[in-house]
Amino acid sequence: MIYQGKIIRTSSKLYQVYLEDGRLVEAFAMGKLRLGKTPLVGDHVIVEEMGDKFGIQEILERFNRLYRPNIVNVDQVFIVISCVEPDFHSLLCDKMIFKANLANIHPILVFTKLDLIPKDHYVYRFIEDYQHSGYDVVLVEKEGSINDFKSYLKKKISVLSGNSGVGKSTLLNRLDSDLMLKTQKISKALGRGKHTTTNTTLFEIGEGYVADTPGFSTLSFENDSKRKLSIVVLDFKAYQSCKFNDCLHVSEPQCGIKDAVKQGLISEIRYNNYLKVLDEMKED
Ligand SMILES: Nc1nc2c(ncn2[C@@H]2O[C@H](COP(=O)(O)OP(=O)(O)O)[C@@H](O)[C@H]2O)c(=O)[nH]1
Ligand SMILES: [Mg+2]
Ligand SMILES: [Zn+2]
Structure with a gap:
């Protein structure tokens, strides 16, 4: 039988998987899988039941990590x-x-x-x-x-x-x-x-x-990209109408973000904190 499940714990070579039918089972990674990706907590997996053993056949696509x-x-x-x-x-x-x-x-x-x-x-x-x-x-x-x-x-x-x-x-x-x-x-x-x-x-x-562990191991932005941050900040999403594609919303002309801050549409608090974080980051 083939089931879909979610890995909720890993310990060396075994994975605890919640199957769609509600069972919590221990599964091992099957041979062909081992060569590829390693299963991680949170993975959606395809599991095969073989007698009293369960093998992870496939890892479904991940949306973040x-x-x-x-x-x-x-x-x-x-x-x-x-x-x-x-x-x-x-x-x-x-x-x-x-x-x-x-x-x-x-x-x-x-x-x-x-x-x-x-x-x-x-x-x-x-x-x-x-x-x-x-x-x-x-x-x-x-x-x-x-x-x-x-x-x-x-x-x-x-x-x-x-x-x-x-x-x-x-x-x-x-x-x-x-x-x-x-x-x-x-x-x-x-x-x-x-x-x-x-x-x-x-x-x-x-x-x-x-x-069971805190979400972010570090709040350092050393290894993050300025360019990426300038795009992903939630508050900025609706106002990305900048003249330049690679606008960082600092001192560039015709910046949709800066205009929105001026008009009170984007929080000035968030924008100022964004500038402070940019300052901490390395050049892209
Ligand atoms: N008055 C009050 N105290 C709280 C509240 N939430 C947590 N605490 C207290 O704050 C302290 C630290 O809480 P804890 O849950 O251990 O924080 P953690 O380090 O984030 O896990 C404990 O003494 C809690 O009783 C709250 O909403 N009101
Ligand atoms: Mg605690
Ligand atoms: Zn801009």
Whole structure:
């Protein structure tokens, strides 16, 4: 029998695959596949059932890839930002957004600890700016509902990004109080072979899959291209009417992006952060 499935964990030579019929099986990579690509967490695969064994025959096309964590076909990244403790930082937040844009992963902004700030706190100005710019924004406070967050998770592969202390673990544990247990169970199961190397694991949470490692290993833009960033920034998408094809929207004449910023159609905050990031990048 042939099935389609999704790899949710890899350990040396074995792959845990969720089959379309709901079974979770361990599969090995079949000979002809080994010569080509290595299966990764998130891969959609064709699996053949042979007696009590399962072999991965084929890897279907990937639509994006993260490195460290090694994971593919990521639907979305939750960029988790706290209003305080640690304080909100506009450039840091936009850097995570730009990283998501460059990786072709849809960003969702999750602001936490709203219960700790007054209603006139400056963070609200930034939250409104993101909402106004068309971003998906989720607001979280200690006692409030997290149904909003939950609904975004459904049927998707997600990663969570954000500084330590912003509330990532808290968020996941509120959704699934057994999560700690699951994590321990998997580490235990992994202990059986001496040479197993742990990679990324996808956990089934709130009807979706969430990677157990932070989404971006670095916020350095050293190895990214200015040209690519100038095209992928979400806020710029609707205004790419620049005179020059390779316009970086800095000091070029007849730039659609700069015009849109002047007219208040593109957030000045985002544009200024974009310029700062460009400055950090090497020449293309
Ligand atoms: N008041 C308040 N505290 C929060 C909220 N979210 C997280 N915390 C606290 O922030 C601290 C760090 O949270 P944690 O989930 O460990 O952050 P992580 O490093 O991103 O995983 C913990 O003491 C949490 O109880 C929130 O929405 N409101
Ligand atoms: Mg944590
Ligand atoms: Zn331009």
